[in-house]
Amino acid sequence: MQSYTLIAPAKINLYLEIIHDRPDGYHELVMILQSIDLADRLEIRSHGTQDFRLTCSHPQVPTNETNLAYRAAQLMKLEFSEAFANYGGVDITINKRIPVAAGLAGGSTNAAAVLVGLNLIWELGLTIPQLQRLGEKLGSDVPFCIAGGTVVATGRGEKLVPIGDLDSLWVVLGKYQSLAVSTSRAYQTYWQQFSHEYVSDRAVVNSRIFRVYSGPLVQAISQKNSQKIGQLLHNDLEKVVLPEYSQVMKLKKILQQTGGLGTMMSGSGPTIFTLCQSQQEAENIKYQARQAICDPNLELLITKLSSRGIQII
Ligand code: ATP
Secondary structure: OOEEEEEEEEEEEEEEEEEEEOOOOOEEEEEEEEEEEEEEEEEEEEOOOOOOEEEEOOOOOOOOOOOHHHHHHHHHHHHOHHHHHHHOOEEEEEEOOOOOOOOOOHHHHHHHHHHHHHHHHOOOOOOHHHHHHHHHOOOOOHHHHHHOOEEEEEOOOOEEEEEEOOOOOEEEEEEEOOOOOOHHHHHHHHHHHHHHHOOOOHHHHHHHHHHHHOOHHHHHHHOOOHHHHHHOOEEOOHHHHHHHOHHHHHHHHHHHHOOOOEEEEOOOOOOEEEEEOOHHHHHHHHHHHHHHOOOOOEEEEEEEEOOOOOEEO
8 A cells, every 4th residue: 555745835925916806706816926834744545445535633624525635636536537446545634734714725735735646646647737737626726836936826826937936034924723714705805895996908917917027026036135025015805804804903013013024914814924034033023922912812833935835755
């Protein structure tokens, strides 16, 4: 029986701009996605029988067919029925360290790990672009999670262009454990409040995308100018999520006041992150934030930016 252990890193958004809504229900976006060292660990073990079984260390994560990792296995079974018939199903064990429903792509990175793991166990020989195309069918962040790094993502987040390597910076992440934000609800609220600002003319959309590629944040990333990177962080979804969750707004203010290079919400939140020059600075910010907010429900984590996606160990 073959078995693989995979490291599935989370991501943060250094930049998230919403351009318009799309007929498929998604939004057209320009994002800069960044992998971080904070990761789940998955074990994928073949057992020769014809089913998939999933367990997860986190009680709030479903272990049925609504789990994105489970759906990834089902997709592989559908696409590669012959390999499934030859090699059989697998046990998937998720050891969760990434906060759930946090804007950190926890489910997506688990799905990405299952695609990579089954590719190995079933000896399919799929390339990273081929795995990413499969990942698109599962969710917008899955293709990014496969290869990770620092990437400009357009479309609904599946068109990826790597732009550099920022793994020297540190991050403090703050998330209220009991607070979950639904990604689709955040976008729906944004649509309700800001759809009058949407542009869908292709030439205008292209110019907005070009503005990011040729803009100061991408330039700062390619020059590794960490001060500038911190100043240029941006997330449109803050406009709808922060007013709705006053404790997240307060957390952002406190993290901003304690220092670091810059502070922003990741994805649809509610995780707030502060970029830091060093581990020492991150420890200091975490300490000060803990002094300011004693609530044990607030989870504060320190991690580093990473240039890697799914890793096999
Ligand atoms: P994204 O940043 O991609 O929008 P997220 O970090 O906000 O994702 P997830 O942690 O992926 O959110 O969880 C979103 C929901 O998906 C949760 O409410 C959870 O019940 C469900 N879910 C399904 N599969 C998983 C999984 N493998 N890990 C975590 N959550 C999962």
